[in-house]
Every structure is written in structure tokens, then in C-alpha cells.
Amino acid sequence: MRPVVLVTGANGQLGQSLRFVADKYSQIDFVFCDSKALDITLKVEIASVFNTIKPDFCINTAAYTAVDKAESEPDKATAINVTGAKNLAEACKEFKTKLIHVSTDFVFDGNAKTPYTEEAIPNPQSVYGQTKLDGEEAIQSILQDYFIVRTSWVYSQFGNNFMKTMLRLARERNELAVVDDQIGTPTHAVDLANVLVQIILYTSKNPEINTYGIYNFSNEGACSWFDFAQKIFEVNNIKIDLQPIPSSKYPTPAHRPRYSVLDKSKIKKTFDIEIKTWDETI
Numbered sequence: 001m002r003p004v005v006l007v008t009g010a011n012g013q014l015g016q017s018l019r020f021v022a023d024k025y026s027q028i029d030f031v032f033c034d035s036k037a038l039d040i041t042l043k044v045e046i047a048s049v050f051n052t053i054k055p056d057f058c059i060n061t062a063a064y065t066a067v068d069k070a071e072s073e074p075d076k077a078t079a080i081n082v083t084g085a086k087n088l089a090e091a092c093k094e095f096k097t098k099l100i101h102v103s104t105d106f107v108f109d110g111n112a113k114t115p116y117t118e119e120a121i122p123n124p125q126s127v128y129g130q131t132k133l134d135g136e137e138a139i140q141s142i143l144q145d146y147f148i149v150r151t152s153w154v155y156s157q158f159g160n161n162f163m164k165t166m167l168r169l170a171r172e173r174n175e176l177a178v179v180d181d182q183i184g185t186p187t188h189a190v191d192l193a194n195v196l197v198q199i200i201l202y203t204s205k206n207p208e209i210n211t212y213g214i215y216n217f218s219n220e221g222a223c224s225w226f227d228f229a230q231k232i233f234e235v236n237n238i239k240i241d242l243q244p245i246p247s248s249k250y251p252t253p254a255h256r257p258r259y260s261v262l263d264k265s266k267i268k269k270t271f272d273i274e275i276k277t278w279d280e281t282i
């Protein structure tokens with residue numbers, strides 16, 4: 001039987017990337033719900049959708065992702081990232097649906113010097129990071145059959161992201177300064193979408209193997225935002241005066257991790273996945 005996969009937040013960047021790859025996977029029935037069709041803060045809407053489609057898997061891409069704004073809207077961020085995640089987990093428990101929830105490198109404080117494994121102790125430094133961690137913990141307290149996939153610096157042709165901001169700024173300005181002391185790894189949203197589907201295919205094919213738990217996924221390698229911007233301009237053949245600056249010269253309401261490279265050994269080994277380097281995906 002073809003697994004039925006509910007995708008929440010379907011008009012977001014990752015939601016659109018999942019729509020983009022869905023045609024490739026004819027062995028899966030995808031049901032895409034944007035925030036209008038399914039508001040994850042409303043249990044009644046979740047119950048109605050789950051009752052109608054009875055999903056085998058639910059990929060939760062719905063989230064409050066405005067990292068800086070979250071500092072002044074903690075209640076809204078909590079409602080979506082914590083209560084919303086909890087509501088979905090409860091419905092997944094009732095309907096025996098496997099939940100695939102997406103989380104973030106911002107659960108870490110950024111003080112590490114080597115890539116964060118799934119066992120590293122989270123210590124979020126922002127409201128957004130805290131709500132994403134609280135959402136993870138809410139899911140773990142309700143479900144055993146869950147996948148939490150932490151990712152970082154997500155970009156694509158869809159939605160709002162750093163790459164699109166850089167391309168827009170390059171049209172508006174001749175010079176640009178970008179921070180070079182925050183180190184992480186960009187993640188192409190389409191690569192992430194494909195990996196989430198691989199998890200579903202593997203789990204459907206091997207129901208006797210318990211692979212549930214937390215996983216890291218980003219592209220391979222590490223760079224600064226400055227390096228990322230430089231590569232974006234190089235690939236797009238854009239000439240611009242690009243200057244590196246320290247984070248102290250670009251203050252933001254939310255504190256961001258200085259270092260948030262994720263160790264992908266677990267996801268690669270468990271699901272036999274090969275990952276492209278960040279600079280070959282742009």
C-alpha cells in the first residue's frame with residue numbers, strides 16, 4: 001500500500017521543496033496542507049485533517065521561523081513551535097502516524113569547536129531556538145515513533161532565505177558587508193526534502209527496524225555567511241564589492257550560534273545517504 005504523507009506548512013520554503021520533489025515519488029500519496037488548510041495550533045483542524053486522510057506519516061515543516069521577531073513575539077513563537085508540535089504529536093499518537101519534525105541548529109549555543117552530534121547537549125540562546133527545543137521535547141514526551149531532523153541555514157529557490165536576500169541586495173547595491181565569524185553549513189531545501197522522503201521510504205520498507213530518534217542533516221562542509229555570500233555571487237556571475245565584518249558590526253535582536261556545524265554521520269549511516277557539499281548545491 002502506498003503510504004499517505006501529510007505535509008504541514010506546505011507553502012513554506014521546505015513545504016514547497018517537498019512539493020517540487022513529490023512527483024518523483026509515485027509510490028507515495030502526498031497531501032499538502034498550507035497554514036490556511038491546517039493551522040497546527042488548532043487541535044480541531046488537526047483532528048479534521050487526520051480523520052479525513054489518516055496519514056501514515058506527517059512531515060511537519062510548519063514553524064514560526066522569524067528568528068529576530070521571535071524575541072518580541074515569544075507567545076506566538078511558542079504557540080506554533082511548541083503547542084503546534086505537541087498538537088501534531090498527540091494526533092500522531094492517536095492515529096499511529098509517524099511524525100517527521102524539522103528542527104534547527106539554533107538549539108545549540110555555538111560554543112563548540114567540532115560538529116554537533118545528535119547527543120550534544122542543547123543550550124539555545126534565542127527565543128526561536130528555545131521554542132524549537134521545547135517543541136522537540138514535547139514530541140519526545142508523547143511519541144516513540146518520531147524523527148526529529150535538525151538542519152541549518154536552509155535556502156532554495158522557494159520562500160525567503162539568505163540566498164534570495166543576497167541576490168536582491170545585489171540588485172539594489174554596489175557594496176555589501178556580511179558577517180564572517182559565524183560558521184555553519186548551508187542546506188539546500190530540496191536536498192533536505194529528498195532526505196525526508198528517503199526516511200519515509202526506508203521506514204515503510206523496513207518496518208521491523210527501529211530507526212526513530214533525532215538526526216542531523218545539512219549539506220557537507222562548513223563556511224561563514226561571508227563565504228556563502230561570496231559563492232552565491234560567484235555562481236551567479238555577480239560583481240559586487242563584498243566585505244567581511246564581525247557579528248559585532250551587525251547586531252541583531254536574536255543571538256546566533258558562532259559555530260553550528262552538524263555532524264551527519266548518523267543519518268548517512270542509518271539511511272545510506274550521500275550528501276553533497278554546500279558549495280556544489282548552489
Ligand SMILES: NC(=O)c1ccc[n+]([C@@H]2O[C@H](COP(=O)([O-])OP(=O)(O)OC[C@H]3O[C@@H](n4cnc5c(N)ncnc54)[C@H](OP(=O)(O)O)[C@@H]3O)[C@@H](O)[C@H]2O)c1
Nearest residue numbers: 009011012013014035039040062063065102104151153154
Ligand atoms: N529556514 C532556515 O534557515 C531553517 C534553519 C534551520 C531549521 N529550519 C526549520 O525548518 C523548517 C522549515 O523551515 P522553512 O524554511 O520552510 O520555513 P518557512 O519558509 O518560514 O515556512 C514555515 C511555514 O510554516 C507555516 N506556518 C506558520 N504558522 C503555522 C501554523 N500555525 N500552522 C500551519 N502552518 C504554519 C507558514 O505559513 P504562513 O506563511 O502562512 O504563516 C510557512 O509557510 C522549520 O521547522 C524551521 O524551524 C529552518
